[in-house]
Amino acid sequence: MRRAVANRLTPYMFMAPAVVIMVIALLYPLGYMVWGSFRDWDPSQTIGEAEFVGLKNYVTLWHDPNFRESLGVTLSFAFFVVTFEMFIGVGLALLLDRNIRGMSVLRTLFILPMMIAPVVVGLMWRYMYHPTVGTFNRVFEAIGLPKVDWLGTNALMSVIIADIWQWTPFIFILSLAALQSLPRSALEAARIDGATGWQQIIHIKLPLMMPVLIVTGLLRLIDAFKVLEVILVMTEGGPGLSTEILALRISRTATEFRELGVAAAMSNYLLILLLFFTVSMFAFTRWQEMRANRLRTAVEEDE
Amino acid sequence: MPTIHLENLIKRYGDVEVLHGIELEMADNEFTVLVGPSGCGKSTTLRMIAGLEDVTEGEIYIGGKPVSRLEPKDRDLAMVFQDYALYPHMNVARNMSFALRLQKRPQAEIDQKVKAVAATLGLTDYLARKPGELSGGQRQRVAMGRALTRDAGTFLFDEPLSNLDAKLRGQMRAELALMSQRVQKNMIYVTHDQIEAMTLADRIVVMHGGYIQQQGTPEELFKRPVNKFVAGFLGMPPMNFLDGEIVERNAGVFVSGDGFDLRLGDEKAAVAKAHSNKEVILGVRPSDLVFDADASEQESLTLDVMVSEYVGAQSVLLCRCGPAKVMVEVNSETPVALGQRLTFAVNPNGMHLFDRQDEVAI
Ligand SMILES: Nc1ncnc2c1ncn2[C@@H]1O[C@H](COP(=O)(O)OP(=O)(O)OP(=O)(O)O)[C@@H](O)[C@H]1O
Ligand SMILES: [Mg+2]
Numbered sequence: 001m002r003r004a005v006a007n008r009l010t011p012y013m014f015m016a017p018a019v020v021i022m023v024i025a026l027l028y029p030l031g032y033m034v035w036g037s038f039r040d041w042d043p044s045q046t047i048g049e050a051e052f053v054g055l056k057n058y059v060t061l062w063h064d065p066n067f068r069e070s071l072g073v074t075l076s077f078a079f080f081v082v083t084f085e086m087f088i089g090v091g092l093a094l095l096l097d098r099n100i101r102g103m104s105v106l107r108t109l110f111i112l113p114m115m116i117a118p119v120v121v122g123l124m125w126r127y128m129y130h131p132t133v134g135t136f137n138r139v140f141e142a143i144g145l146p147k148v149d150w151l152g153t154n155a156l157m158s159v160i161i162a163d164i165w166q167w168t169p170f171i172f173i174l175s176l177a178a179l180q181s182l183p184r185s186a187l188e189a190a191r192i193d194g195a196t197g198w199q200q201i202i203h204i205k206l207p208l209m210m211p212v213l214i215v216t217g218l219l220r221l222i223d224a225f226k227v228l229e230v231i232l233v234m235t236e237g238g239p240g241l242s243t244e245i246l247a248l249r250i251s252r253t254a255t256e257f258r259e260l261g262v263a264a265a266m267s268n269y270l271l272i273l274l275l276f277f278t279v280s281m282f283a284f285t286r287w288q289e290m291r292a293n294r295l296r297t298a299v300e301e302d303e
Numbered sequence: 304m305p306t307i308h309l310e311n312l313i314k315r316y317g318d319v320e321v322l323h324g325i326e327l328e329m330a331d332n333e334f335t336v337l338v339g340p341s342g343c344g345k346s347t348t349l350r351m352i353a354g355l356e357d358v359t360e361g362e363i364y365i366g367g368k369p370v371s372r373l374e375p376k377d378r379d380l381a382m383v384f385q386d387y388a389l390y391p392h393m394n395v396a397r398n399m400s401f402a403l404r405l406q407k408r409p410q411a412e413i414d415q416k417v418k419a420v421a422a423t424l425g426l427t428d429y430l431a432r433k434p435g436e437l438s439g440g441q442r443q444r445v446a447m448g449r450a451l452t453r454d455a456g457t458f459l460f461d462e463p464l465s466n467l468d469a470k471l472r473g474q475m476r477a478e479l480a481l482m483s484q485r486v487q488k489n490m491i492y493v494t495h496d497q498i499e500a501m502t503l504a505d506r507i508v509v510m511h512g513g514y515i516q517q518q519g520t521p522e523e524l525f526k527r528p529v530n531k532f533v534a535g536f537l538g539m540p541p542m543n544f545l546d547g548e549i550v551e552r553n554a555g556v557f558v559s560g561d562g563f564d565l566r567l568g569d570e571k572a573a574v575a576k577a578h579s580n581k582e583v584i585l586g587v588r589p590s591d592l593v594f595d596a597d598a599s600e601q602e603s604l605t606l607d608v609m610v611s612e613y614v615g616a617q618s619v620l621l622c623r624c625g626p627a628k629v630m631v632e633v634n635s636e637t638p639v640a641l642g643q644r645l646t647f648a649v650n651p652n653g654m655h656l657f658d659r660q661d662e663v664a665i
Contacts, residue, residue: 185388188355193402193453194376203401207392295435 037264043254050261057265067266069241070249073156077245078224081163086217088164089171090209094201097179107176111169118166122233125162126151129234151235155243159231166230167223171216178212179205211288218281222274246270305366305379305456306331307352307489313360314347321347323513324361329506334483334490338500339510340536345493346461348510352491353382353459365457380457381450385465387442389434395421395445396430399452420451423482440471447482457489464499476502497537501525509533531662534586534655540619543629545585546659549575557601558585558656562625566601568651575656575665582659589619589632591653598648606631608643 032047037057041050061067096107113121128135129150137147150158182205190204206213228247231237237244237252244252246266254263307329314322322344329335337345350356352363354375363371370378381402389398396417397404403413421427424444434442443463450458464472464479480503483490494500500507501521508518509532517529521537528534534542547560556572556579558565565585567575592604606622606629613635620631620639631647633639656665 183386183388183391185384185386186390188353188375189382189384189388189449190390190401191355192353192375192380192382193449194405195401196376199405203405204390292435295433 033264033267036261037268039261041259041261041264043258043260053261057261058269061262061265061269066241067249070244070246071269073241073244074225074246077156077160077163077227077243078221080160081167081224082217082220084160084164085168085171085220086213089168090175090206090213092168092172093175093179094205097176107173111173113166114169116166118227118229119233121162121166122230125158125165125230126234129158152239155235155239159234159243162230162234163224163227167220171220174212174216175209178209182208211284214284215281218277218284222277222281225270225274225277305368305489307457307491308364308367309348309352309361310364311361312348312351312358312363314344314351314356315359321513322351325515327508327515327518329489329491332487332489334492334503334505335508336492336494336500336504336506337508337510338494338497338536339516341495343510344513345495345510349459349461349491349493352378352457353380354378378457379455380459381453381455382459383446383450383461383463385462387434387446387466389442389445389449391434394431394433395426395437395448398434398445399449401449402453416452416454420448424448424451439467440475443467443475447479451482451486455488457491458486460490460492462494463492465494465496479503498539501537507537509536511536527664528586528655529664531584531586531657531664534657534664538588540589540630540632542586542588542655543627544657545587545624545627545629547583547585549578549581549583549656551576551579554601558583558654560585560625561627563604564601565604565649565654567654571651571654571656578656578658578665583665584657584659584662586655586657587629587649588653589630591650592629592631592647593650594631594633594637594645595648596646598646602651603646603648604629605644605646608639608641608645611639611641 036047036050038052038054039047039050040053040056041047092110096103096110116124127133131137131147131149131152134150136150140147148154186208187200187204190200195203226247227245228251231243231245232248235243237248247270250263250266250270253259253266307327309325309327312322312325312327313320325344325348327335337348339345347356351358351371354370354373358371361371362369365378365380390401393401399417399420400413403416417430418427421430424447426441426444426448429437429441429445434445437445443466446463464475467475476499483503492499492503504521506518507521507524509516509524511532517524517533524533524537528537531544535544545560545563547558547563550557550559554566556567556575558567558575563585566572587604595603604624606620606624608620608622609628610621612619612621616635617632618635618637618639620633622629622631622645639645657663658665
């Protein structure tokens, strides 16, 4: 009897340390942040001394044009970055999915950017974008093109390009893996059925890769909302607010404006947004699993 | 329909040559079966015809036109794969109509065609289902239907029945035979199952180790195998092989070995005479041995029964003849006890002789 109870408890006992760490490392700070977001809180105060103001921080933020602008920058950054990365990453994967000599070297080269620390990426691109001595403008000058004011008037575009350079490889390797696990004979059947290269891509390859592509896109989207280092190093959010993504604004609100409560509320807005994407990703994978199960049972009933 | 001709077809993967000059001429509307043990190059040959593998040397002619540089889609053929290779994200109707849709045929024509083919294959109720929602046999039919809807000149099959259970396989085999009579196209069919080969083929091509061993009608191959491999490969239960020697005596030409001493029929004797005293292998099919207690010694084998396998109307006896094992097919009514010593008359036309050195028929 006691043994049976002990046996039943064993798995929970094994999980307990992990649960404790999760609670301390994850839930506690999260709760702290939510709690803090309801207060008018200066960094010199402890959280207990700060005055409780209810939803005031959230309401203020909602009407704050700077916050809205920052949110807009974040949304358009995430949108453009993910769209371009998906197109280029998937395109490259489709192009390089063949067995030619030297292809594996090429593939390794393509994923290098992903392995460089973000701060280094930021510094690299800042130098390359430099208005007079930067690589781009020097090249443009050499071939007789007008100079571009990279980190000035075109700052948002410039940081988007840098992010695309860094993160396209992520989409590329995942798409390549998906491509190489496609059923080979179905593609051969399509060739015999008369599909050209393009038609194979449109009618067979892309539809079969779609589940992987959706999850990959969502993962990238979640990540794109959280970028900080590269932009911090390249532009510090400027000029003006043109590249001030939310993560950057949160950190400035906390350190420069010394408004921890507002910063916490802003974090929570971001959290809600991310939660939405995460949940939709899980919902999607869950739906996929259920569909697979349904298919399997349908077949078994038939037999 | 265009005739297909393979001319000295060679395939190498790197330094390894897997096909060593395949020479094959298929007649119009012929059902050709490539058969052979695993790894003999049947699939490679078929895939080269389909255009899925490059031709290393030699040429493939379809309707007199060299096609080895053409894309699969320009060769006017349809193929059924062993794993069916259905498009998992399309329903049955869309699977079957894929080729027609790529050709931009009018929708009405496509619908009508799919409907007609689905009806002949009993797939009408499943048109809206995805391949994942079908059983193995149904998927097999869809694969077949996809090829039929195409209306191509040549049909290629790579072991289309090998993933089905025995009963379904028999059923589909019969349906295939019916279909091949009805549609009148060139068919090239790969299998390692000699029963499929015998029942379906107009012409059987037996392959082994990247070479064609023999080709001809099922009857030709069964009655006059050119070597020991073909003899042993076709026929179930397989042919018995006994080591012996050709001996010429006053009474005639004999093949004699441990436990037997058989007189050859006149026709066989005339040929065998030239090989007097040569070491040979005697091949006798289990069905060419007839239980006959009164048969004389020079036209019969005396065997010790070891095992009897009851398979219904027929039983297969596993017997011993000297050091060799011999299988015999008998009527199940024959009274046989294990350990018994029985005499079986040998059908004189059923004796095959092979040179023991190169295993070529004498
Ligand atoms: N891509 C490849 N690279 C190297 N060798 C290969 C390749 N494909 C096939 N082979 C070799 O070619 C030979 C013939 O293969 P093939 O697939 O034609 O055999 P098969 O007769 O169809 O056999 P099975 O009945 O098992 O399907 C085999 O020995 C195999 O090892
Ligand atoms: Mg094969």
